[in-house]
Amino acid sequence: MIEKFKTNAEVIENGDKYLYGNHVRMPLSIERGEGAYVFDKDGNKYLDFIGGIAVNGLGHCHPAIVKCLEERAHTILHCSNYFYNEPAVQTAKLIVENSCFDKVLFANSGAEANEGQIKLARKYAKDHGHPERFVVITMKNSFHGRTLATCTATGQYAVHRYFEPLPSGFRYAEFNNLQSVKDIMDEYVCAILTEPVQGEGGVRPASQEFLQGLRDLCDEKGILLMFDEVQVGSGRTGKLFAHQNYGVEPDTCSMAKALGSGVPIGAVCARGEAAKTLTPGTHGSTFAGGPLACALAATTLDVMINDGVIENSRKMGEYFRKQAHEIIEKNHPEAVNEIRGLGLIDGIQLNKPSGQPVVDLCFKDSNVLINNTNGNVLRFVPPLIVNEEEIDIVIKAVDEAMTKLGW
Numbered sequence: 001m002i003e004k005f006k007t008n009a010e011v012i013e014n015g016d017k018y019l020y021g022n023h024v025r026m027p028l029s030i031e032r033g034e035g036a037y038v039f040d041k042d043g044n045k046y047l048d049f050i051g052g053i054a055v056n057g058l059g060h061c062h063p064a065i066v067k068c069l070e071e072r073a074h075t076i077l078h079c080s081n082y083f084y085n086e087p088a089v090q091t092a093k094l095i096v097e098n099s100c101f102d103k104v105l106f107a108n109s110g111a112e113a114n115e116g117q118i119k120l121a122r123k124y125a126k127d128h129g130h131p132e133r134f135v136v137i138t139m140k141n142s143f144h145g146r147t148l149a150t151c152t153a154t155g156q157y158a159v160h161r162y163f164e165p166l167p168s169g170f171r172y173a174e175f176n177n178l179q180s181v182k183d184i185m186d187e188y189v190c191a192i193l194t195e196p197v198q199g200e201g202g203v204r205p206a207s208q209e210f211l212q213g214l215r216d217l218c219d220e221k222g223i224l225l226m227f228d229e230v231q232v233g234s235g236r237t238g239k240l241f242a243h244q245n246y247g248v249e250p251d252t253c254s255m256a257k258a259l260g261s262g263v264p265i266g267a268v269c270a271r272g273e274a275a276k277t278l279t280p281g282t283h284g285s286t287f288a289g290g291p292l293a294c295a296l297a298a299t300t301l302d303v304m305i306n307d308g309v310i311e312n313s314r315k316m317g318e319y320f321r322k323q324a325h326e327i328i329e330k331n332h333p334e335a336v337n338e339i340r341g342l343g344l345i346d347g348i349q350l351n352k353p354s355g356q357p358v359v360d361l362c363f364k365d366s367n368v369l370i371n372n373t374n375g376n377v378l379r380f381v382p383p384l385i386v387n388e389e390e391i392d393i394v395i396k397a398v399d400e401a402m403t404k405l406g407w
């Protein structure tokens with residue numbers, strides 16, 4: 001029999017005893033969710049502006065997702081890629097029809113989708129008469145995943161540390177500095193990979209000149225431009241893809257986090273020649289593109305695109321930043337360094353070593369869940385269905401926490 005724990009404290013106590021200690025967890029065991037709220041085992045209610053780290057785009061228990069899961073339980077969950085399944089085709093079709101891409105390759109996570117992009121870029125170079133090309137240029141402060149290749153692609157020492165020797169073939173440029181990319185460009189480079197908005201790196205949107213400059217450089221060299229939209233794709237920035245805000249089209253682009261509304265899924269979207277590179281036998285996965293994850297992805301995309309969720313993300317993002325300027329920056333001018341974001345990925349960079357004290361007070365005093373990233377950036381990645389009242393609650397919680405801290 002599976003043991004039932006009675007209280008929040010009991011789950012935490014057993015968690016500390018049995019779960020591997022590779023994550024720092026808040027003292028909260030989440031029992032269930034509803035819209036933008038989650039509840040712990042003791043029945044306490046929290047406003048969730050972490051959203052499973054930008055995964056719960058439709059919030060918790062969205063009726064369309066509940067219905068999809070119920071139907072799925074009675075049809076089929078998995079069948080292998082020896083066969084076609086309708087949800088995979090529906091998901092790929094929705095992505096292609098709402099983007100510049102021609103084909104979609106599925107994966108099971110963000111890291112795996114990026115791993116797919118890296119393999120695709122190396123084969124593309126070989127297919128096109130450049131066997132010498134294997135280097136992927138990525139950006140400092142980026143985040144691309146935790147597998148060996150994607151942690152190496154990640155331009156952060158903290159992520160590389162302890163894992164040497166790392167796979168070869170990665171070089172790092174400065175984000176938003178085109179010259180720094182040109183400085184390390186040579187005949188061995190097969191692709192440039194960047195997030196259009198750095199997420200873990202502190203919510204930093206790319207400049208228009210940077211992304212356009214990368215596009216022009218890749219065209220000039222005949223190499224691939226690859227975007228990592230694991231965090232900022234799937235409607236997060238007020239468009240289906242973040243790069244659609246810039247009008248700069250990559251050759252390939254990864255998706256993951258919010259795509260499956262909580263069930264693991266990743267995708268590599270590709271266009272033109274890059275959509276023909278990975279031929280049978282070169283890449284694949286047992287689970288990727290299965291009916292369960294894809295049925296959820298198709299439903300997620302359908303609701304996002306056709307029920308105004310992406311549009312809500314754009315509008316609520318503007319409202320969030322307006323309120324953050326008018327209340328948080330105005331009341332704490334010394335403590336706030338910069339407020340930035342695109343749609344509903346927003347950050348408040350502080351003139352303090354860490355934002356963690358604010359995160360802790362929001363949790364303890366206001367039952368509001370936010371997180372701190374890249375040292376001192378408060379990050380807000382709520383469900384894309386949030387409304388103005390919910391944003392007001394979060395702004396007030398942050399304002400009060402900073403007042404209490406004397407900031």
Ligand SMILES: *Cc1c(COP(=O)(O)O)cnc(C)c1O
Nearest residue numbers: 109110111143144145199230231
């Ligand atoms: C979260 C994230 C990843 C890694 O995704 P996983 O599903 O955790 O492997 C990669 N890139 C970006 C930009 C991310 O935010």
